[in-house]
Amino acid sequence: MEQAGESLLSKIARGDGHGENSPYFEGWKAYEHDPFHPVKNPNGVIQMGLAENQLSCDLVQQWITSNPEASICTAEGVHEFKDIANFQDYHGLPLFRQGVAKLMGRTRGNRVRFDPDRIVMSGGATGAHEVTAFCLADPGEAFLVPTPYYPGFDRDLRWRTGVQLLPVICESTNNFKLTKKALESALEKAKQDNITVKGLLITNPSNPLGTIMDRETLKMVVKFINHHHIHLVSDEIYAATVFTHPGFTSIAEIIEEEDTKMECDRNLIHIVYSLSKDMGFPGFRVGIIYSYNDNVVNCARKMSSFGLVSTQTQHLIAAMLSDDEFVEHFLAESARRLAKRYGIFCRGLAKVGIKCLQSNAGLFLWMDLRPLLKKQTFEEEMALWRVIIHKVKINVSPGSSFHCCEPGWFRNKDVAVASKKPCSPRNLMLSFSSMRIDDFLMSPHSPIPQSPLVKATT
Structure with missing residues (x-):
């Protein structure tokens, strides 16, 4: 039966x-x-x-207690209930996108700015990765992924899309640092196996290693994907969890530097972000796709209909992220x-x-x-x-x-x-x-x- x-x-x-x-x-x-x-x-x-990341939940709780009007489910904020509850535009609340863009810049030392109009919502980083995979690759095509990598990627990128993940072998002899030799070797093996590689997925800072990629490695990665004309997806959901030197460097900073600007096709660069780790909001399911490719932004925004962030959540987070003093203290x-x-x-x-x-x-x-x-x-x-x-x-x-x-x-x-x-x-x-x-x-x-x-x- x-x-x-x-x-x-x-x-x-x-x-x-x-x-x-x-x-x-x-x-x-x-x-x-x-x-x-x-x-x-x-x-x-x-x-x-x-x-x-539950270490700083008390700070968020204190802010919410002090700012009850940020929620439409309180006496102080209920007057906005109708407008927020009825809002369904899959572009997202403008103040929410502005707040996320500002946070992304802040967690990167304000060394780079992010355009709110390129912020695409998704149901957590899980949904963001799947949507990105749908946009960039067809079933049977593949992404290179340096090892060790987050086991959930096998679900997030592969399960419903039919996309393959091909490991790029990194070893403990150099503290699992990604090298050009390892990338070339993985790409060559894919060619021998007759697999079309559409992109490279990196996680920076790394889960599970807890390490960050230095500028030279990131520059090497940009040159590699440009040379082979494949996409780069940079998972940066742990950007604000860096707790000591050296600081975090985003791929967004690298493509702004003079020596990589000329050889970088920005249409190949995409960032996945989330508030789950940096702010400790995994239950809010706030995932972000930030692409420098207009076609990917447009397609991802249409597909985001299947995993939107609730407007109630957007409203609360927009108010919180607009409080510069709180965000600085929290980080x-x-x-x-x-x-x-x-x-x-x-x-x-x-x-x-x-x-x-x-x-x-x-x-x-x-x-x-x-x-x-x-x-x-x-x-x-x-x-x-x-x-x-x-x-x-x-x-x-x-x-x-x-x-x-x-x-x-x-x-x-x-x-x-x-x-x-x-x-x-x-x-x-x-x-x-x-x-x-x-x-x-x-x-x-x-x-x-x-x-x-x-x-x-x-």
Whole structure:
């Protein structure tokens, strides 16, 4: 009966293109089925795999309390209810687009300006990436993506579009820095496999690495895509999470510099942005496509009808982003708190012998657990991950789910989940830090999660 029902569905509905069979999503499910709670379920799974920035929620809450007129659902703002609730223009509220454009410039040190008329809304960065893929490539065509990369890209760009993602192999020997040699090698392999490459997708700052691309690398990338006449999509959703030097450099700045201006075809440059990470608004589903290509802007705006940001959300955010004093304070304080948390986690991990890739942005640590592997294989990596998720009860994500070419790397969230009660035990230490898997499984203490990963508080 079930099979007969499935036969009535589309190929996409029947397939597994969403990627839920990845350990990245399996970790989420383990948490959902057995979530940690300090009182109700102290032995549950602690969520360290979700990219939520909750460190500065209190600042936003304070602003909303002080500015009740910004919401149409308050006595102070309800007089605008009719106009805002009825507004359906998929261009978006002008003040909203102006506010986002201003924020994008501010998070880039005001070294570059963004045109509000090029701001296209989408339902989060997920929707923005899918719309961009629809605009730039046909089914079967491909984007190059440096590894390790965010597992959700396999869903966001591929699932419904039919677009392929081809890994550009980056290695730990140079801290996973993208090189021209790696790009050329990936492009050549695509040609040998008779795959048409339509673009390159980069994430800057990187998820999962927490690193930023320097100017020379970005210039190399622009020259590469211009030479081969392929698109460049720059995912910059972590732009304002840079918490120490060197600062963030946007691809928008690079194409303004004199030595790249003449050789840059701006029609090939597209930026994906969001307020989910920088402002901590993932539930608001505010995704942005900013393209220098007029045709892409026009097409993406039409397609945005399938994933608009609600006008109520636009109205509230427009008011918030127009408050220059608040935005300046928020960005500075958020960076300070991120830096503090990063230091606490790194020091805690170092005490139990775990090293991390040096980084200065994002919400994660890229942990090197290779010394814990009995053999340097992905099978051993998965065995270690099962110990961590099922025994230690912490959801961290194995590097293989990020298409990392080297086993033993794990992504761990360095921003603990906030709640009214502390949701992470203070006395935890990683009891298997100096053991191999077999030793850990034999240890009478192995089921007890004791980890500095969840020790820090704001």
